[in-house]
Amino acid sequence: MDAGxxxxxxxxxxxxxxxxxxxxxLYTASEAIIEANRCLYCHDAPCxxxxxxxxxxxxxxxxxxxxxxxxxxxxxxxxxxxGASTARVxxxxxxxxxxxxxxxxxxxxxxxxxxxxxxVSAALEAEESSGRRLFTPKPDCGRKVALxxxxxxxxxxxxxxxxxxxxxxxxERDPLPGGLNTTGIAPYKFQSGDALLEIEWIIGxxxxxxxxxxxxxxVTIEQLLADHDALFIxxxxxxxxxxxxxxxxxxxxxxxxxxxxxxxxQPGFEIPADVGSALVIGAGNTxxxxxxxxxMLGLPDVALVYRRTEEEMSGYAHELEGARRxxxxxxxxxxxxxxxxxxxxVVGLKVLDLINNEAVELACDWVVEAVGQQKFxxxxxxxxxxxGQGRIIVDEATRRxxxxxxxxxxxxxxxxxxxVNAAADGREAAFAMLRxxxxxxxxxxxxx
Amino acid sequence: MADLSIDMCGIRxxxxxxxxxxxxxxxxxxxxxxxxxGWGGAVWKTLGExxxxxxxxxxxxxxxxxxxxGLNNIELITDRPLEVNFKEIYEVKKRYPNHAVIVSLxxxxxxDWRDIIMRSEDAGxxxxxxxxxxxxxxxxxxxxxxxxQEPAVLEEIxxxxxxxxxxxxxxxxxxNVGDILDPGxxxxxxxxxxxxLINTIKSLIGxxxxxxxxxxxxxxxxxxxxxxxxxxxxxxxxxxxxxxxxSRIPIPISGIGGISDWRxxxxxxxxxxxxxxxxxxxxxYGYRIVEDMxxxxxxxxxxxxxxxxxxxxxxxxxxxxxxxxxxxxxxxxAKIDADTCIGCQLCYVACLDGAHQCIHTHQGPCAAFHGExxxxxxxxxxxxxxxxxxxxxxxxxxxxxxxxxxxxxxxCALVCPVPDCITMEERPGAPGRExxxxxxxxxxx
Ligand SMILES: Cc1cc2nc3c(=O)[nH]c(=O)nc-3n(C[C@H](O)[C@H](O)[C@H](O)COP(=O)(O)OP(=O)(O)OC[C@H]3O[C@@H](n4cnc5c(N)ncnc54)[C@H](O)[C@@H]3O)c2cc1C
Ligand SMILES: Cc1cc2nc3c(=O)[nH]c(=O)nc-3n(C[C@H](O)[C@H](O)[C@H](O)COP(=O)(O)O)c2cc1C
Ligand code: SF4
Numbered sequence: 001m002d003a004g005x006x007x008x009x010x011x012x013x014x015x016x017x018x019x020x021x022x023x024x025x026l027y028t029a030s031e032a033i034i035e036a037n038r039c040l041y042c043h044d045a046p047c048x049x050x051x052x053x054x055x056x057x058x059x060x061x062x063x064x065x066x067x068x069x070x071x072x073x074x075x076x077x078x079x080x081x082x083g084a085s086t087a088r089v090x091x092x093x094x095x096x097x098x099x100x101x102x103x104x105x106x107x108x109x110x111x112x113x114x115x116x117x118x119x120v121s122a123a124l125e126a127e128e129s130s131g132r133r134l135f136t137p138k139p140d141c142g143r144k145v146a147l148x149x150x151x152x153x154x155x156x157x158x159x160x161x162x163x164x165x166x167x168x169x170x171x172e173r174d175p176l177p178g179g180l181n182t183t184g185i186a187p188y189k190f191q192s193g194d195a196l197l198e199i200e201w202i203i204g205x206x207x208x209x210x211x212x213x214x215x216x217x218x219v220t221i222e223q224l225l226a227d228h229d230a231l232f233i234x235x236x237x238x239x240x241x242x243x244x245x246x247x248x249x250x251x252x253x254x255x256x257x258x259x260x261x262x263x264x265x266q267p268g269f270e271i272p273a274d275v276g277s278a279l280v281i282g283a284g285n286t287x288x289x290x291x292x293x294x295x296m297l298g299l300p301d302v303a304l305v306y307r308r309t310e311e312e313m314s315g316y317a318h319e320l321e322g323a324r325r326x327x328x329x330x331x332x333x334x335x336x337x338x339x340x341x342x343x344x345x346v347v348g349l350k351v352l353d354l355i356n357n358e359a360v361e362l363a364c365d366w367v368v369e370a371v372g373q374q375k376f377x378x379x380x381x382x383x384x385x386x387x388g389q390g391r392i393i394v395d396e397a398t399r400r401x402x403x404x405x406x407x408x409x410x411x412x413x414x415x416x417x418x419x420v421n422a423a424a425d426g427r428e429a430a431f432a433m434l435r436x437x438x439x440x441x442x443x444x445x446x447x448x
Numbered sequence: 449m450a451d452l453s454i455d456m457c458g459i460r461x462x463x464x465x466x467x468x469x470x471x472x473x474x475x476x477x478x479x480x481x482x483x484x485x486g487w488g489g490a491v492w493k494t495l496g497e498x499x500x501x502x503x504x505x506x507x508x509x510x511x512x513x514x515x516x517x518g519l520n521n522i523e524l525i526t527d528r529p530l531e532v533n534f535k536e537i538y539e540v541k542k543r544y545p546n547h548a549v550i551v552s553l554x555x556x557x558x559x560d561w562r563d564i565i566m567r568s569e570d571a572g573x574x575x576x577x578x579x580x581x582x583x584x585x586x587x588x589x590x591x592x593x594x595x596x597q598e599p600a601v602l603e604e605i606x607x608x609x610x611x612x613x614x615x616x617x618x619x620x621x622x623x624n625v626g627d628i629l630d631p632g633x634x635x636x637x638x639x640x641x642x643x644x645l646i647n648t649i650k651s652l653i654g655x656x657x658x659x660x661x662x663x664x665x666x667x668x669x670x671x672x673x674x675x676x677x678x679x680x681x682x683x684x685x686x687x688x689x690x691x692x693x694x695s696r697i698p699i700p701i702s703g704i705g706g707i708s709d710w711r712x713x714x715x716x717x718x719x720x721x722x723x724x725x726x727x728x729x730x731x732x733y734g735y736r737i738v739e740d741m742x743x744x745x746x747x748x749x750x751x752x753x754x755x756x757x758x759x760x761x762x763x764x765x766x767x768x769x770x771x772x773x774x775x776x777x778x779x780x781x782a783k784i785d786a787d788t789c790i791g792c793q794l795c796y797v798a799c800l801d802g803a804h805q806c807i808h809t810h811q812g813p814c815a816a817f818h819g820e821x822x823x824x825x826x827x828x829x830x831x832x833x834x835x836x837x838x839x840x841x842x843x844x845x846x847x848x849x850x851x852x853x854x855x856x857x858x859x860c861a862l863v864c865p866v867p868d869c870i871t872m873e874e875r876p877g878a879p880g881r882e883x884x885x886x887x888x889x890x891x892x893x
Contacts, residue, residue, distance in 0.1 A: 037513035040865050043793035044811070046845070065512070101790040101845075105866060 012267035050099035073123030081159035087116035138165035151179020153410025154234030156426030173214035238374030247339035252346030256370035277301035287370035398432035450749035463488035468725035469552035476536025485735035489548030494525035507653030518679035520653035541572030581622035581647025596622035599634035606638025648674025677728035681706030692720020710744030718764035791845025795860035806853035
């Protein structure tokens with residue numbers, strides 16, 4: 001069990017991710033104030049209800065308008081210590097912004113994500129320059145919690161525990177912490193460097209991260225249970241599900257999250273010059289993300305290949321619209337049959353046209369499979385159970401599993417949702433542990 | 449198109465819009481550009497013994513993202529030589545004979561008044577405006593608002609001016625008085641031909657919270673200044689109306705204070721102004737704003753079937769009465785239109801905390817907002833939620849007014865962001881009119 005601290009400097013340069021710029025750039029102070037002043041400051045605001053972490057959105061926006069940036073950021077962090085990343089990665093169109101009352105008024109809804117990003121980054125900058133911390137952790141209370149996986153679920157859980165004087169120790173098998181926040185989020189939203197900066201900030205409150213430790217391999221759950229007061233499982237999902245099409249073995253066929261991770265994290269990774277077209281199998285958000293990323297990286301010809309129709313897609317409409325702006329096409333109602341190769345090189349994808357019931361060959365240089373991630377199937381302790389879809393079963397309010405000391409949250413309990421859901425799980429699990437030990441939940445009594 | 453031309457106590461102008469005495473009317477070149485843009489007249493920046501101005505001079509209030517809703521200044525009168533000003537006035541009048549040029553004046557001794565009035569009229573002034581209003585700097589030297597606040601002195605100097613002047617004399621009043629009628633009546637007694645008001649309100653615009661310097665800062669120090677701009681309009685409207693409706697004030701009024709567009713202008717006209725003066729709005733947006741002022745006022749007059757702007761003057765005054773004359777039996781109640789309501793519930797919280805606790809939601813008390821207890825103030829409604837037809841927002845978010853409890857204060861309608869969503873409707877079946885004064889007369893109060 002080697003302890004290795006993470007650092008943003010651990011990221012090498014010359015990564016493809018760095019070629020992307022922000023789709024929604026950081027507001028300047030005056031832009032933020034103008035936008036903040038548009039907020040109606042609703043009573044019982046629907047945006048709060050729509051936020052899985054229940055941020056008091058009208059309150060933090062009002063504080064931006066009054067110039068109380070510190071208070072604004074604390075309003076956010078109090079219930080969501082991943083406020084820096086969720087500000088940028090949340091599908092706000094489906095959450096808070098989608099619930100804004102302005103939608104019913106033919107008026108542009110408030111750009112809540114961008115305001116949140118502004119408040120958080122301005123406050124963190126001020127914290128850095130003034131040395132005046134936003135949050136001071138309570139003195140060590142002697143309790144220790146082990147957290148498996150350094151994704152958003154564990155990081156948020158650990159942050160809230162640390163603030164209350166509990167010592168959290170996160171075990172992460174990968175060389176970089178952050179889970180999909182570091183390896184998966186589309187680079188035009190949020191890049192690994194910023195993900196690692198958020199993690200450094202969280203660690204700064206007294207969180208220990210042990211990098212390169214795979215629980216179940218390098219250390220067992222039983223060992224962790226013996227050494228800690230509680231355990232949090234935040235292992236997310238597994239690798240890409242493969243379709244195992246004939247011809248898929250060999251170069252030119254990718255799993256979506258694997259390819260995204262290379263674009264984001266692998267130094268020197270490049271798309272060969274002779275690759276001009278890609279077909280992405282699937283129509284979830286991961287499929288849309290990789291298609292848009294490839295198109296933005298200069299592939300002239302990128303299409304999603306989907307067996308049903310646009311209306312039935314699981315990917316968000318606003319994401320598809322975003323990808324289409326970069327030329328991504330959608331090919332509906334076809335089922336992939338076989339990857340066609342010539343001299344070992346991918347030259348096409350044979351699909352079944354489900355309307356005419358005939359096989360068609362679509363030319364392409366790359367095939368990307370984005371049909372889901374495997375469920376976590378690692379070892380679990382007695383009492384911890386999975387449902388039929390491989391999700392760890394927890395109590396809805398406390399995120400506690402069947403084992404009294406073991407909690408879980410994030411993609412491994414919900415089958416793959418958003419970062420903000422993982423954050424909500426992490427916080428609720430932390431609060432449940434603290435309450436169980438009779439400790440005060442100082443930051444946020446009673447937030448739903 | 450209505451006739452916008454006016455004749456204010458002999459001063460003629462193609463329209464009622466004049467530049468107020470201030471930076472926009474500081475020089476001949478400016479005034480000519482203003483006339484080209486459409487302004488009907490200009491009250492020249494106040495002339496007097498040359499002074500020295502400080503730097504900086506202006507401060508402002510921004511509100512909810514809107515810049516300069518209130519402006520404060522510590523500028524004094526003109527700092528350019530008198531000969532230069534008179535030469536330019538002459539030049540302007542020569543080139544723009546049909547526009548009104550009124551020269552604002554402020555000096556001390558009777559001799560000085562005679563001298564400066566003669567020189568102004570020689571330069572071609574159509575009228576004079578005596579600045580008895582400036583609330584900073586000049587009053588410490590016994591001029592400006594220190595005159596405006598002393599009815600006896602005001603009357604005496606007005607009489608001097610009338611003695612020397614051949615053109616109409618307007619008296620510009622300061623609002624920094626207990627009752628605007630006192631200086632107004634004194635001006636009438638002194639023989640004034642017209643009144644101009646308001647000048648700026650004595651003010652201190654703010655403190656820089658980083659340095660704790662008072663604003664506007666003159667080497668880290670400051671002094672009280674004069675406040676103007678959109679924020680002062682209600683104060684100006686009241687003072688204009690109070691003078692205009694008083695039968696002892698038979699002379700015309702030039703309305704000033706926060707006029708920014710034709711709507712403001714129309715309100716000042718309706719409350720008894722004959723001409724309108726603008727300073728801050730021009731400082732903010734430039735002379736060009738007059739185009740819409742003229743256009744908008746024209747359209748409004750046409751819509752109201754008024755052939756001349758003079759038809760609008762004082763039209764609202766009959767409704768300006770003492771509180772004791774108001775009908776105590778009249779009752780309105782708030783009505784929320786469920787179809788346009790967007791569910792923000794600002795009316796709910798405003799009525800709950802700031803009015804009469806008679807708007808209710810259908811979700812029951814909101815714990816996040818009220819904490820554990822609402823002290824019984826938010827009863828669950830027995831009535832079903834309102835029915836809406838367009839499906840705009842969540843039906844359950846539309847609040848309901850308890851009409852029996854509503855006191856008809858308007859607050860909910862004022863805070864509602866959707867135009868006409870909350871309307872105030874008369875409660876039917878009220879007994880006949882009765883005012884407080886009538887009640888007193890009946891021996892009931
Ligand atoms: C391509 C892609 C794009 C996405 N885009 C968005 C987006 O724009 N917005 C959004 O909100 N959400 C997005 N998501 C979803 C979001 O990333 C996840 O919901 C979120 O990261 C889940 O957090 P988590 O902590 O549960 O798991 P993860 O982020 O998956 O983290 C789990 C961590 O546990 C580690 N781990 C696993 N097993 C072990 C073990 N045995 N021992 C030690 N460590 C272990 C893993 O290495 C990993 O670091 C996206 C997902 C994908 C795949
Ligand atoms: C910078 C500044 C200087 C002013 N100077 C004078 C002046 O010299 N003489 C005068 O009578 N009024 C002066 N005023 C007052 C204006 O003429 C006017 O009465 C007042 O600003 C209210 O009108 P407004 O709200 O349109 O600005 C000045 C106002 C400002 C802002
Ligand atoms: S008019 Fe006043 S008392 Fe009546 S519902 Fe509205 S806020 Fe309440």
